Every structure is written in C-alpha cells, then in structure tokens.
Amino acid sequence: MTIVAIANQKGGVGKTTxxxxxxxxxxxxxxxxxxxxxxxxGNAASALGAPRGVRPNIFDALLGGVALEDCILATGTExxxxxPSSLDLAGxxxxxxxxxxxxxxxxxxxxxxxxxxxxxxxxxxxxxGLITLNALTAADQVLIPVQCEYLALxxxxxxxxxxxxxxxxxxxxxxxxxVVATMYDGRTRLxxxxxxxxxxxxxxxxxxxxxRSVRLGEAPSHQMAVLQYAPNSRAAEAYRxxxxxxxxxxxxxxxxxxxxxx
Ligand SMILES: Nc1ncnc2c1ncn2[C@@H]1O[C@H](COP(=O)(O)OP(=O)(O)O)[C@@H](O)[C@H]1O
Ligand SMILES: [Mg+2]
Numbered sequence: 001m002t003i004v005a006i007a008n009q010k011g012g013v014g015k016t017t018x019x020x021x022x023x024x025x026x027x028x029x030x031x032x033x034x035x036x037x038x039x040x041x042g043n044a045a046s047a048l049g050a051p052r053g054v055r056p057n058i059f060d061a062l063l064g065g066v067a068l069e070d071c072i073l074a075t076g077t078e079x080x081x082x083x084p085s086s087l088d089l090a091g092x093x094x095x096x097x098x099x100x101x102x103x104x105x106x107x108x109x110x111x112x113x114x115x116x117x118x119x120x121x122x123x124x125x126x127x128x129g130l131i132t133l134n135a136l137t138a139a140d141q142v143l144i145p146v147q148c149e150y151l152a153l154x155x156x157x158x159x160x161x162x163x164x165x166x167x168x169x170x171x172x173x174x175x176x177x178x179v180v181a182t183m184y185d186g187r188t189r190l191x192x193x194x195x196x197x198x199x200x201x202x203x204x205x206x207x208x209x210x211x212r213s214v215r216l217g218e219a220p221s222h223q224m225a226v227l228q229y230a231p232n233s234r235a236a237e238a239y240r241x242x243x244x245x246x247x248x249x250x251x252x253x254x255x256x257x258x259x260x261x262x
Contacts (some may be wrong), residue, residue: 215230215236
C-alpha cells in the first residue's frame with residue numbers, strides 16, 4: 001500500500017481535480033484506491049457524489065474517536081472508495097494542536113485500512129497547517145500540482161522546506177513522487193513559457209501535462225470524474241497517462257529514494 005499526499009498550499013492549482021481524476025484513472029486501471037478528503041471545503045468528496053455534511057467523516061476519525069474504516073463510502077466507480085471531509089475541519093487545527101501525537105493522527109487512523117487498498121490519495125487543503133502536516137506524516141509520497149500560470153513556482157520553496165522538515169522530524173521515508181503541471185493552454189505563449197520553465201527547474205516534473213479543459217470544471221457538478229463524464233476527452237486521456245506515469249514511478253522505486261528537492 002502506498003499513500004500519496006496531493007499538496008500545494010496555493011489554492012486553485014488543481015489539487016482536488018488531480019486527486020479525483022487520478023484516483024478514477026488508477027481505479028479504471030485495476031488499482032484499489034481510497035481517496036481521503038482532508039480539505040474542509042470537501043470538494044473532492046462531493047465531486048464523486050458524497051452528500052455534504054455526511055457523518056461520520058474525516059473529522060470524526062481525526063478527533064472523534066471513530067474508526068476511519070467506518071467513514072468509508074463507495075463511489076460510482078468500481079474499486080474507488082472515499083472518506084468525506086467536513087466543514088468542522090476548518091476549526092480542527094486548534095483542537096488537534098492540543099492532542100498528543102498531533103501530527104500522527106491521520107497516519108494512525110489510516111493504519112486501520114492497511115491492506116484494503118493499493119493506493120491511498122490524500123487531497124490536502126490550501127495550507128501548510130497541522131492537517132497538511134498530518135497528511136505529509138501519513139504519506140509515503142508527495143505529488144504537487146502546479147498551475148501553468150504566471151508565478152507557477154511561487155510558494156514551491158516553502159512547500160519543499162516543509163517536506164524537508166517533515167522528513168527530518170516526523171516521517172523520514174517521505175518521498176517526492178513528482179510535480180504535475182495543470183491547466184495548460186497551449187494556445188497561450190505564457191503557458192508554453194511556464195511549461196518550459198518547469199521543465200528546466202523541476203527534476204521530478206511528470207511528462208504528462210494536464211490541459212485546460214472545460215470538461216474538468218463541468219464533471220464535478222455531475223458527481224463524476226472526467227473519465228466517466230467525458231471518457232474520450234483530452235482531459236480524461238491526460239489523467240490516464242498521469243496514472244501510468246505514477247504507477248511506473250512507484251514500481252521503479254525511482255521515487256523510493258528520498259529527495260530533498262522537487
Ligand atoms: N485542467 C483544468 N482545466 C480547467 N479547469 C480546471 C482544471 N483543473 C482544475 N480546474 C478548475 O479550477 C478550479 C480549481 O481547481 P481545484 O482542483 O479545485 O484546485 P485546488 O484543489 O488546488 O484548490 C476548479 O474550479 C476546477 O474545476
Ligand atoms: Mg482543493
């Protein structure tokens with residue numbers, strides 16, 4: 001079992017879209033996947049049809065003494081299950097801070113589902129706070145989406161620093177799975193320049209680039225991953241390719257050696 005945290009403290013870079021569609025692409029490929037939504041906004045879970053406010057949820061598992069396996073919901077996709085988030089998570093950092101082993105709560109909770117899934121994806125919120133630290137402490141690998149926009153690399157240094165700190169203090173085996181460029185619009189000069197810049201600066205950049213696609217924005221309102229909503233779209237194809245690359249990296253053990261940089 002491999003746990004992958006999808007993280008970037010910048011909002012709107014494609015974390016949730018990548019979590020949902022990579023999860024669906026891996027499941028389509030035959031992998032048993034659990035998607036854990038730890039963003040208070042709960043967009044990953046609702047994109048796959050989880051009702052808002054459903055209980056028990058990740059908040060109950062982290063702070064309410066509920067077993068995480070009791071929070072699992074099936075999705076419309078075979079082999080893909082999810083753990084929904086909760087708005088209560090927004091205020092949970094303070095409650096968590098007062099608890100013993102406060103960075104290890106998610107790792108401990110996920111211990112209960114070990115063996116049931118081959119890959120667990122954690123969709124992080126836009127912060128480097130305690131919930132994201134829990135995700136990085138529970139994870140074996142980090143996947144970082146960056147948007148092909150002006151200042152794409154802004155904030156990446158802070159994230160890399162946080163990952164290095166987690167590795168020193170909490171989770172020595174945490175690895176960088178890679179950086180994936182999202183919302184690429186090949187018609188614009190800016191997007192092409194940003195993609196070139198990413199290729200120059202990021203060793204772990206995935207070859208797959210996720211195109212800007214209106215289908216990706218539409219799919220969540222139909223409670224479907226784009227792989228079901230528009231199975232033949234370029235966006236669906238891109239997430240299938242990303243899934244292949246992710247599996248190849250996990251299998252090659254390339255990602256196994258802890259790397260300090262992106
Ligand atoms: N490749 C893409 N093409 C078009 N829209 C996208 C794409 N990826 C994400 N979006 C849209 O951009 C917004 C932010 O994406 P999201 O995945 O929620 O980012 P994050 O989780 O990092 O905040 C959402 O409205 C989403 O539908
Ligand atoms: Mg999100």
